[in-house]
Amino acid sequence: MSIPYGRQSISEEDIAAVADVMRTDWLTMGPVVAEFEAAVSELAGTPDATVVNSGSSALHCAYAALGVTKGDEVITSPMTFVATAATAIAEGATVLFADTQEDTGNIDPASAEALVTSRTKVIAGVDYAGHPVDADELMTIARANGAYFLEDAAHSIGSLYRGRPVGSLADVTEFSFFPTKNMTTGEGGAVVSPDAAIVERARRFRSHGLVRNKDEQRYPDEGPWHQEVHAFGLNYRLPDVLAAIGLNQIKRIAEFKARRASIFDRYSTELADLDGLILPAKRDYVDPMWHLYPIRVLDGRRREVFEYMREQGVLVQVNYIPAYWHPVFEDLGYKRGMCPNAETYYEQEISLPMFADLSADQVSRVIDVVRSALVA
Ligand SMILES: Cc1ncc(COP(=O)(O)O)c(C=O)c1O
Numbered sequence: 001m002s003i004p005y006g007r008q009s010i011s012e013e014d015i016a017a018v019a020d021v022m023r024t025d026w027l028t029m030g031p032v033v034a035e036f037e038a039a040v041s042e043l044a045g046t047p048d049a050t051v052v053n054s055g056s057s058a059l060h061c062a063y064a065a066l067g068v069t070k071g072d073e074v075i076t077s078p079m080t081f082v083a084t085a086a087t088a089i090a091e092g093a094t095v096l097f098a099d100t101q102e103d104t105g106n107i108d109p110a111s112a113e114a115l116v117t118s119r120t121k122v123i124a125g126v127d128y129a130g131h132p133v134d135a136d137e138l139m140t141i142a143r144a145n146g147a148y149f150l151e152d153a154a155h156s157i158g159s160l161y162r163g164r165p166v167g168s169l170a171d172v173t174e175f176s177f178f179p180t181k182n183m184t185t186g187e188g189g190a191v192v193s194p195d196a197a198i199v200e201r202a203r204r205f206r207s208h209g210l211v212r213n214k215d216e217q218r219y220p221d222e223g224p225w226h227q228e229v230h231a232f233g234l235n236y237r238l239p240d241v242l243a244a245i246g247l248n249q250i251k252r253i254a255e256f257k258a259r260r261a262s263i264f265d266r267y268s269t270e271l272a273d274l275d276g277l278i279l280p281a282k283r284d285y286v287d288p289m290w291h292l293y294p295i296r297v298l299d300g301r302r303r304e305v306f307e308y309m310r311e312q313g314v315l316v317q318v319n320y321i322p323a324y325w326h327p328v329f330e331d332l333g334y335k336r337g338m339c340p341n342a343e344t345y346y347e348q349e350i351s352l353p354m355f356a357d358l359s360a361d362q363v364s365r366v367i368d369v370v371r372s373a374l375v376a
Pocket of ligand 1: 054057152
């Protein structure tokens, strides 16, 4: 039996919660969405949350809520899934890539600061592997330059930074609930912010930009049916059917975090003696909910080790090809060599299996296969 790199953990309660919603009038736009939003904002330590149908939608809503538009610049990390950049570009921004820290793979605040111009609208950090970015430094740089700090926390719901929950650190934070993530709704995501007005703008973008409140309408006397659009949005709504899974999953977040931490500790202890390998770094002021376990294979052996592990049924992954290596960026003139730390990190990286239901025997198997790959 092969071992995937990530997998959802679904309980009988998750399944029952979906069945319960299926028997109600509200498959979407109903009360479970609001309940799930309350649970997400409580975990994030924010006054409100908007849940949406993917992490990518959440990023798009977040950029829109910050007012990102043509002519703006967004500085982000290349060590991410392309959506972090693509959704800013969808709003008309130009994306600049800052280099990453050599050890954490997170955006290097000094490199981000060096890219700031009068057009900088957002500095978007990505909590790579679940390890929070240097949020205070990024916030300081953003504030000093009239920009916003956005945290792409697709990997890090449940993580803490200096004792504060991810979600409460940035002007706006995005979560993803894709099945491999720390908790799931099948597809899904959320936008949180310490500023309730930002969340409200994201919520409006999620639903076509529709203005239903008469006090805000330009033509409030049109009739009781009337709703109007002041700025375009899209349909990014999360159905109640999926919110029900999320509401149940979020109750298990401490259990998920503990399981991931114990897998992290076993890998870190039992792989520590191997030459030719760099294990993930952790700053002493963070308490990550680990989404990935990224090892780095030295001596140009990444591909060989990756292929060997896959042949052995350990379905490792690579996270990520530097975003600007995608041909779509290449065609826009982005050049390789721009962010040397990120490129080196990518060239060495392999993500080992990491998910709550990974058994102790499976962890042992992964460790054995890494060992045999390296001594081969
Ligand atoms: C860092 C990062 N940002 C954004 C996303 C987009 O999330 P989703 O797949 O839910 O759209 C992902 C998911 O792959 C991600 O890993």
